[in-house]
Amino acid sequence: MVDLIMNDLLGTPEILVGLFALIGLLAQRKAIADVISGTLKTVLGFVILGAGATVIIGSLDQFSSMFTHAFNVSGVIPNNEAIVAVAQDTFGTETAMIMLFGMITNIILARLTPFKYIFLTGHHVMFMACLISVILTTGGMSGIPMIALGAIILGSLMVLSPALLQPYTKEVTQSDDIAVGHFGSIGYFAAGFIGKRVGNKSKSTEEIKVPKSLGFLRDTTVAVSLTMVVLFIALGLFVGPTFIEAELSEGQNFLIFSFMQGLTFAAGVYVILTGVRMLLGEIVPAFKGIADKIVPNAKPALDCPAVFPFANNAVIIGFIFSFIAGLVSMLLLPLFGLAVIIPGLVPHFFTGAAAGVFGNATGGRRGAIIGSIANGVMISFLPALLLPVLGTLGFQSTTFGDADFGVVGLVFGSLIALIPSNVFFTIIVLAILAVLFALGWKLRKERKEDNKKIA
Amino acid sequence: MKKILVVCGNGLGSSMIVEMNVKNILKDMNVEAEVSHTDLTTAKTEHADLYIGSAEILGNIDDGSRNIALLNNLLDKDELRQALENNFK
Numbered sequence: 001m002v003d004l005i006m007n008d009l010l011g012t013p014e015i016l017v018g019l020f021a022l023i024g025l026l027a028q029r030k031a032i033a034d035v036i037s038g039t040l041k042t043v044l045g046f047v048i049l050g051a052g053a054t055v056i057i058g059s060l061d062q063f064s065s066m067f068t069h070a071f072n073v074s075g076v077i078p079n080n081e082a083i084v085a086v087a088q089d090t091f092g093t094e095t096a097m098i099m100l101f102g103m104i105t106n107i108i109l110a111r112l113t114p115f116k117y118i119f120l121t122g123h124h125v126m127f128m129a130c131l132i133s134v135i136l137t138t139g140g141m142s143g144i145p146m147i148a149l150g151a152i153i154l155g156s157l158m159v160l161s162p163a164l165l166q167p168y169t170k171e172v173t174q175s176d177d178i179a180v181g182h183f184g185s186i187g188y189f190a191a192g193f194i195g196k197r198v199g200n201k202s203k204s205t206e207e208i209k210v211p212k213s214l215g216f217l218r219d220t221t222v223a224v225s226l227t228m229v230v231l232f233i234a235l236g237l238f239v240g241p242t243f244i245e246a247e248l249s250e251g252q253n254f255l256i257f258s259f260m261q262g263l264t265f266a267a268g269v270y271v272i273l274t275g276v277r278m279l280l281g282e283i284v285p286a287f288k289g290i291a292d293k294i295v296p297n298a299k300p301a302l303d304c305p306a307v308f309p310f311a312n313n314a315v316i317i318g319f320i321f322s323f324i325a326g327l328v329s330m331l332l333l334p335l336f337g338l339a340v341i342i343p344g345l346v347p348h349f350f351t352g353a354a355a356g357v358f359g360n361a362t363g364g365r366r367g368a369i370i371g372s373i374a375n376g377v378m379i380s381f382l383p384a385l386l387l388p389v390l391g392t393l394g395f396q397s398t399t400f401g402d403a404d405f406g407v408v409g410l411v412f413g414s415l416i417a418l419i420p421s422n423v424f425f426t427i428i429v430l431a432i433l434a435v436l437f438a439l440g441w442k443l444r445k446e447r448k449e450d451n452k453k454i455a
Numbered sequence: 456m457k458k459i460l461v462v463c464g465n466g467l468g469s470s471m472i473v474e475m476n477v478k479n480i481l482k483d484m485n486v487e488a489e490v491s492h493t494d495l496t497t498a499k500t501e502h503a504d505l506y507i508g509s510a511e512i513l514g515n516i517d518d519g520s521r522n523i524a525l526l527n528n529l530l531d532k533d534e535l536r537q538a539l540e541n542n543f544k
Contacts, residue, residue, distance in 0.1 A: 123467045178530060182468075218464035218512050221496040273494065277466055281491075285475055302530070303468020309509060309528045350465075 013092025017279065018043035020100050024286035038282040045278030046088075052275055053085035056268030056398075062248055062261050063232070064397040067340075070238040075340045077231075077265075078347060078383040078401035080123075081272040084130045086396055094133035098150035099126050103287050105155020110295045113437060114444060117301045118291040119158035119181040122280035124303075124402075128183055129154055131405050132412070138391035139416030139425070149426050153412070156433045161185045161404060162301035163440050165358075167447070168192035171201075172310050172361040181301025184351040187378050187403035188304075191318075191355035191371025192362045198370055199363020205313040205356070208365070214316050220273065223345040225266035231342060232262035304354040311357045317365075318356015318372035323348040325376025338384040347379055347401040375403070382406025389413025457488040457543075460503035464512055466494025469529050473507065480536050486543045505542050507535070 010016055021042035025035040060082070067075035088095065102125065110116050119125060132150045141149070162169075162179035165188055169180050180188070195201075217223045236244060236258030249257035291298055308315050326343025333340050352372045359371025379401060386409045387394040400409065412429065419425040459477060463470035470492035477490050488504075498506060499516050506513060510525040517523050524538035 120472060121468050122471070216515060219495040219515065220465045221494065270496070273466065274497075277493070280467070280471070284471055288475060300472065302472055303465075305463060305465075305469045305509075306472075306530055308511075312511065 011093055013088060013096050014043050014046040016093055016096045017046050017283075020096070021282045021286075025282060028286060028289065041278045042282050045275045045281070046092075048275030048278065049085050049272055050088060050275075052268050052271030052273075053082070053088065054268075055271060056082045056265060057086060057396075059228075059261050059265040059268060060397045063235070063265070065248060066232075066235050066239045066244065066258075067397075069243050070235060071340070073334055073340055075342055075397065076383065076387065077342045077398050078344060078379070079269065079398050080127045080401050080405070081269055081276065082398040083393070083396065083400055084127050085272045085275075086398070087130050087134060087393055090393075091130060091133045091137065094137065094147065094150070095126065095130040097147045098133050098154055099129035101147060101151030102129055102154030102158065105151050106158040107287075107291050107294055109155055109159045110291065110298055113159065114441065115159040115163045115437075116295060116298050117159045117162040117179050117181065118288065118295065118298045119162065119301045120284060120288060121181045121183075121301070121303045122284040122287075123276050124181070124183045125154070125158065126276070126280070127400065128157060128405065128408070131400055131409055134390055134393055135409055135413045135416065138389070138393075139413070139422070141416075141422050141425075145422070145426065149429060152433065153408075153429065156436070157183075157404070157408065158301070160433075160436055160440065162299075165189055165192070168358050168362060169307070172307050172357055177299070178306060179299050179301040180304060180307060180354075182304040182354070182402070183404035183408075184304060184347075184354065184375075184379070184402035185404055186407050187351050187375035188354050188358045190374045190378060190403075191359040191367070194374055195359035195361070195363025195367025195371045197363070199359070199365070199367030201360075201362055201364045201367065203364035203366070204311070205317055205360045205365050205368050206311055208313055210313040210316045214319065217319070217345055217349050220346055221266065221270050223349060224269045225263060227345040228265045229259055229262035232258040232265075304350055307354055307357045311360050311368075314356040314360035314368045315353040316356075317368050318354070318359070318375075319349045319352040321369050321372040322352025322355060322376035322379075325373040326380050329377050329380030333380065333384055338381070339387055341380045341384050343376070343380065344401065348376060351375055351379055351402055378403045378406070382410070385410055386413075389417070457504040458502070459488050459490045459505045459507060460498060460501060461490070461492040462495055462498040462506055462508035462513055462516075463492070463529070464495055466492060466497065470494075470508070473529055473535070476530075476532055476535055477507065477539065480532070480539055481543075484539065484543060486539075488543075507538065 022039045025038045136146045162181050165185045241254040244254040355372040355375035356368045359367035383399045386406045461470040461473045474492040506523045509529050
């Protein structure tokens with residue numbers, strides 16, 4: 001009986017996440033119909049996520065055979081959805097546990113510290129929970145200590161990341177009502193930081209005429225399909241018909257095969273996104289509801305498109321320059337002996353656009369351009385550097401895309417590899433987090449005093 | 456029961472937040488409606504009595520046959536309330 005509960009019930013991530021949703025819905029005293037449909041949808045979302053992973057892995061396998069045959073180095077397509085979906089097979093339970101307790105830690109920290117941020121970008125919480133569980137497990141941790149430490153790391157990041165960016169977010173939104181909760185924030189911070197030093201914020205991007213025709217790339221499905229089809233067909237032309245038709249496509253024309261594989265990848269991403277949407281549909285609103293009750297004057301930390309309306313031109317400019325930086329980085333990476341990171345339209349669109357908005361807010365046109373280039377370089381080099389610390393998950397031809405995943409993974413992954421004792425590692429990690437909180441606290445005080453002086 | 460669909464490019468982050476805001480405002484207005492959120496591609500094929508989203512995204516599915524509320528700033532609750540009041544008076 002105990003075995004059934006511990007291994008089969010709690011060891012099946014779908015059921016575990018379903019239980020979270022069920023408890024949450026019951027706690028909110030929802031009607032019985034809502035409880036049933038909410039719980040079912042959450043579980044179903046997780047099942048759909050796994051189905052999407054199967055589709056994506058099929059396409060990624062073809063991609064890596066083709067890429068390796070053509071260039072003799074491995075090529076990697078950074079895609080958070082793909083890597084997380086693939087990882088759920090092995091790390092599903094740990095991810096779900098760290099996610100739940102990380103959210104609870106976020107609420108506690110928001111209540112106790114001056115960083116009153118509630119991180120509402122649920123899919124990024126899930127992705128970060130997954131990365132942390134991979135890093136800690138690869139480093140040899142397991143069970144309750146691993147989940148406890150993972151939750152503390154995740155919960156701390158959920159308030160530190162918005163806090164780091166907040167001074168710049170204020171410049172973008174001209175208010176202190178919202179924060180940005182997105183794990184690409186280190187890239188935006190770099191853009192804001194550089195923008196402030198190289199640019200002039202009075203020369204805004206919003207005075208230039210920028211064609212609106214790139215707006216269709218805001219549709220993730222279109223952007224992924226387009227990138228992957230272009231990528232696979234270009235790769236198909238490099239590889240040539242002989243290898244593909246003999247080894248991979250069972251005689252199907254090599255270009256048709258490449259075209260279909262590109263679309264298969266995009267279909268996989270679409271399926272995974274649908275799964276993630278269903279999975280989080282009940283959890284995030286419940287999280288927000290509880291947080292609003294416990295943390296008075298909490299600030300919502302929102303997904304990065306929340307800042308797009310503040311500078312529509314900077315969005316387009318940021319995307320273009322981030323993507324160009326990604327293309328140049330792709331050619332430079334092999335010189336450093338790193339894996340080739342294929343720039344994706346989606347990561348460059350979302351994070352490049354946000355970097356453009358932050359760069360523009362602190363440094364106008366020049367800030368937007370140079371800031372988004374910095375972001376583009378970061379989201380090319382960081383994923384490549386991250387691969388070795390992901391253990392066996394690093395051989396999947398896909399990896400985490402945004403800047404914070406790279407930084408967090410590298411820092412904790414390198415530490416856990418350096419420090420043989422897990423107890424010692426835990427103490428070091430807690431010390432690092434404490435220092436970050438203390439620094440943030442001190443900077444806040446200094447800024448408050450500066451503002452008083454100005455006033 | 457009217458159906459409201461909130462749309463953003465990814466169908467994950469901002470549309471979910473706006474969905475929560477819509478539900479709160481409707482509660483204030485004493486209006487019953489089914490509210491959900493999704494991405495642009497799915498929105499094209501999903502029926503709703505009202506589509507809500509930012510102007511630069513939702514412009515893509517505006518073919519004249521749908522009832523669409525375009526917002527300049529997704530997170531501006533006053534603008535959202537105005538759009539809902541225009542549709543549910």
